[in-house]
Structures are given as structure tokens and as C-alpha cells.
Amino acid sequence: xxxxxxxxxxxxxxxxxxxxxxxxxxxxxxxxxxxxxxxxxxxxxxxxxxxxxxxxxxxxxxxxxxxxxxxxxxxxxxxxxxxxxxxxxxxxxxxxxxxxxxxxxxxxxxxxxxxxxxxxxxxxxxxxxxxxxxxxxxxxxxxxxxxxxxxxxxxxxxxxxxxxxxxxxxxxxxxxxxxxxxxxxxxxxxxxxxxxxxxxxxxxxxxxxxxxxxxxxxxxxxxxxxxxxxx
Amino acid sequence: xxxxxxxxxxxxxxxxxxxxxxxxxxxxxxxxxxxxxxxxxxxxxxxxxxxxxxxxxxxxxxxxxxxxxxxxxxxxxxxxxxxxxxxxxxxxxxxxxxxxxxxxxxxxxxxxxxxxxxxxxxxxxxxxxxxxxxxxxxxxxxxxxxxxxxxxxxxxxxxxxxxxxxxxxxxxxxxxxxxxxxxxxxxxxxxxxxxxxxxxxxxx
Numbered sequence: 001x002x003x004x005x006x007x008x009x010x011x012x013x014x015x016x017x018x019x020x021x022x023x024x025x026x027x028x029x030x031x032x033x034x035x036x037x038x039x040x041x042x043x044x045x046x047x048x049x050x051x052x053x054x055x056x057x058x059x060x061x062x063x064x065x066x067x068x069x070x071x072x073x074x075x076x077x078x079x080x081x082x083x084x085x086x087x088x089x090x091x092x093x094x095x096x097x098x099x100x101x102x103x104x105x106x107x108x109x110x111x112x113x114x115x116x117x118x119x120x121x122x123x124x125x126x127x128x129x130x131x132x133x134x135x136x137x138x139x140x141x142x143x144x145x146x147x148x149x150x151x152x153x154x155x156x157x158x159x160x161x162x163x164x165x166x167x168x169x170x171x172x173x174x175x176x177x178x179x180x181x182x183x184x185x186x187x188x189x190x191x192x193x194x195x196x197x198x199x200x201x202x203x204x205x206x207x208x209x210x211x212x213x214x215x216x217x218x219x220x221x222x223x224x225x226x227x228x229x230x231x
Numbered sequence: 232x233x234x235x236x237x238x239x240x241x242x243x244x245x246x247x248x249x250x251x252x253x254x255x256x257x258x259x260x261x262x263x264x265x266x267x268x269x270x271x272x273x274x275x276x277x278x279x280x281x282x283x284x285x286x287x288x289x290x291x292x293x294x295x296x297x298x299x300x301x302x303x304x305x306x307x308x309x310x311x312x313x314x315x316x317x318x319x320x321x322x323x324x325x326x327x328x329x330x331x332x333x334x335x336x337x338x339x340x341x342x343x344x345x346x347x348x349x350x351x352x353x354x355x356x357x358x359x360x361x362x363x364x365x366x367x368x369x370x371x372x373x374x375x376x377x378x379x380x381x382x383x384x385x386x387x388x389x390x391x392x393x394x395x396x397x398x399x400x401x402x403x404x405x406x407x408x409x410x411x412x413x414x415x416x417x418x419x420x421x422x423x424x425x426x427x428x429x430x431x432x433x434x435x
Contacts, residue, residue, distance in 0.1 A: 198254040201284030230252055230291055 013098055013121040021158075023062060024118040028161055030058045031115070084189045085147070085182075086140035093132065098124035101181055104196055105157055108177035111200045112168065114160040123154035130154075141228065144182040145220035151178050152214075168207070175210050179203040179223075186224055187231040195231045202227055239267055240360055247361045248309070252294075254287050264353040265326075273332030274345050282325040290319050297416040306366060307423050310406055311416045313358035314397035318414065320350045322393035340382040347386055355403060373405040 082100035083093040101124040109117040127150035131143060157174040180203035184195040206223065213219035241259040243250040250256040265276045294312050328345035335342040359370040375381045388395040398408035407426060412418040
């Protein structure tokens with residue numbers, strides 16, 4: 001019997017990002033239409049038609065994401081915790097980090113008030129790859145600081161829909177969310193999801209510090225060290 | 232309510248002095264305190280989590296900034312940082328009490344000032360638990376804790392100057408308050424050392 005050739009492993013991140021983009025665009029479009037179309041004052045047949053059209057748009061986006069998520073789930077255990085940040089060279093690290101960063105960033109943005117958000121898992125993978133190359137052997141808080149800068153540089157947080165009375169600017173909210181995700185990973189990667197809500201509130205309380213230190217890796221690492229045991 | 236402090240805090244595998252400096256445990260401990268108080272008095276509260284986190288972060292930074300190098304000052308420092316926490320909580324006030332129960336007796340401190348009472352009791356409970364664990368010492372509430380007159384003064388003073396909360400906290404815990412510079416640990420420690428020297432002189 002001839003041995004079967006080993007198939008190259010499929011990277012699900014770009015596929016998942018594409019489906020999530022569809023979902024987000026449909027959702028954003030639906031919200032814009034809902035705001036601009038006066039459904040409540042339209043006469044009944046027109047209102048029903050418009051309402052049905054909106055629902056269809058939203059369903060298309062949701063179905064696209066569900067389909068690809070099911071496929072991606074078969075390829076990668078989405079519930080796996082992120083890798084410890086002092087093991088940046090770990091083989092599965094990149095995929096595990098990116099999946100956790102994606103879910104964590106969306107949860108953090110939602111906690112900050114975002115009605116919906118688009119986060120790129122591919123960008124998170126690139127951020128991890130760039131840090132893993134350069135940062136072998138460094139302290140985990142230095143890795144977290146480098147990841148903070150890399151996630152921002154790769155625009156991991158693509159877009160979010162915010163309520164009109166939002167007090168944070170989108171850039172500030174993205175900074176807070178990224179810091180919170182990395183702080184929760186540093187505090188205890190195995191309990192990442194449980195620690196995230198407290199990490200978000202700590203990051204929010206530190207928003208003035210973050211605005212002042214967001215470009216400075218040394219000061220960011222010091223801020224991570226100051227609060228990693230307090231989540 | 233007895234003068235013994237009932238300690239009913241969430242479980243943790245680490246020392247309480249460390250657990251209280253973790254936001255997640257801190258929140259759970261406050262939630263449990265409020266739940267106990269609701270069961271006992273019928274008072275309900277809502278908590279502003281964001282405000283609570285801001286208070287917590289500011290408190291952590293002050294705890295670190297004033298931390299003494301001398302290990303013999305630990306006990307006094309635990310007393311001090313508990314009062315400091317109360318000052319910050321009362322100044323920013325993360326709680327809102329719901330309507331009083333129909334049978335509320337307004338001559339009782341918990342109904343007279345529900346938010347202040349809940350937060351003071353929380354800080355006293357945490358202090359008691361830490362002191363019991365760290366020093367194997369039991370703590371009690373001073374009689375002033377049950378005096379409505381004391382709570383009137385407490386509430387009025389805190390509205391004008393939140394730092395006085397530390398002095399009232401000391402009174403309730405049975406400690407000697409420092410009214411001059413209540414939020415300076417160095418000043419407090421000097422007073423403690425002075426009082427100890429005086430006691431020693433009198434004993435000699």
C-alpha cells in the first residue's frame with residue numbers, strides 16, 4: 001500500500017476573518033439601514049418588505065460566519081487557553097494566541113460598550129509571529145508590551161460599532177481592550193476567560209497611563225508588571 | 232449584630248493579604264458582604280463596577296507608595312490600608328442602595344446610611360480576616376459602631392473631608408485615631424510609637 005501524502009495543514013485564520021468580515025458588514029449595513037429607514041412610519045406593506053430585507057441581510061452574514069466557524073472549529077480547538085507569554089516560541093503558540101486574542105478582544109470591546117466589532121485573527125497571528133522572532137528569552141511582561149505594540153501596528157482591532165453616547169474614542173477603546181487581553185494572559189493564561197472582565201476594568205481605570213505610555217515598550221512592560229498580580 | 236466580627240469571605244488558596252489585592256476576589260468579597268447584608272436587613276444595593284475598579288487601582292497604588300520597609304510596622308499598616316480603602320470607597324461611592332424595607336428602623340446605622348454602613352462593615356471584615364490570618368488575633372467592634380450619634384458625625388464629616396473616614400474607621404475598630412493627618416502612614420506610625428513609649432514610661 002502506498003502511504004498517503006501528508007496534506008499541508010490549513011490555516012483557518014484568514015477564512016474565519018473573511019466570514020467574520022461578512023457578518024460584520026451585514027450587521028453594520030443592517031444597523032445603518034435601520035437608523036436611516038423610518039420603518040415605524042412606513043405604510044404596512046413597505047415596512048414588512050423592508051424589515052424582511054434587513055433580516056435577510058443579517059442572516060446571510062450570520063450564516064457565513066457559522067459555516068466557516070464550524071469548519072475552523074474542526075481544525076483548531078477554539079477553547080484552548082492562550083500559551084503562556086514566556087513561551088513565545090511554542091509550536092502551537094501562534095494559532096492558540098491568535099484565537100484567544102480574537103475572542104478576548106471581541107469580549108473586551110463588548111464589555112466597553114461596542115454593539116459589534118471586527119477583530120482580525122490573521123493580524124493577531126502576524127503580531128505573535130513578529131514578536132516570537134525577535135523576543136526569544138525576554139521577560140514575559142516585555143513580550144506582552146511587544147505584543148501590545150504589534151497588535152496595534154497590525155490593526156488587530158479593525159472596526160467596532162459604538163453607541164452614540166460612548167465616552168471613549170475608538171482608538172482609546174482599542175488600546176484598553178488590547179491591554180486588558182494581554183494583562184489577563186499574563187495574570188494566568190489558563191484562566192484567561194475568567195480573568196478578562198476584571199482585566200478590562202483595570203485597563204479602563206488605567207486609560208490615562210495607557211495614553212501616556214502606549215508607544216513606549218519599557219513603560220508598558222512596567223505597567224503590565226505593576227498590575228499582573230492584581231487582576 | 233454582635234460586637235464580634237463575622238467573617239464570611241470567598242475562599243482562596245492564597246493569603247488574604249494577597250487575595251484582597253486581586254480585583255476579581257475583591258469584587259466577590261464585596262458582593263458576598265452585600266448579599267449577607269441583604270439577607271440580614273432587607274437592604275439591596277447596586278454596584279458601579281467601573282467606579283469600583285478605579286477605586287481599587289488608585290488604592291493599590293497608594294498602598295504601594297506608603298508601604299513601610301520595617302516589618303514590625305505590618306500590623307499598623309494593615310489597619311491603615313483598611314481605613315484608606317474605606318476613605319476611597321466613601322469618597323467615590325460605588326454603591327447605590329435600593330429603597331428601604333417597610334420595617335426599616337431609622338435609628339439603626341444600617342438604615343440611617345446604608346451605603347456607608349455596608350462599605351464600613353466590608354472594610355472592617357476584611358481587616359479582621361487578614362489580622363486573624365496574619366497575627367492569629369481576634370478583633371471586635373467598638374461600642375461606637377452601634378451608636379447612631381457616631382454615625383451622624385461620621386456621615387457629616389466624610390461629606391466635608393473623606394480622609395476623616397480613616398479616623399472613624401479606627402474608632403470603630405477600637406484603635407486610636409489620628410485626626411491630624413489621617414492619610415499619612417508615617418504620621419500615624421510616629422503617633423503609635425509615641426503612645427507606646429508613653430505607656431512604657433508610665434509602666435516603669
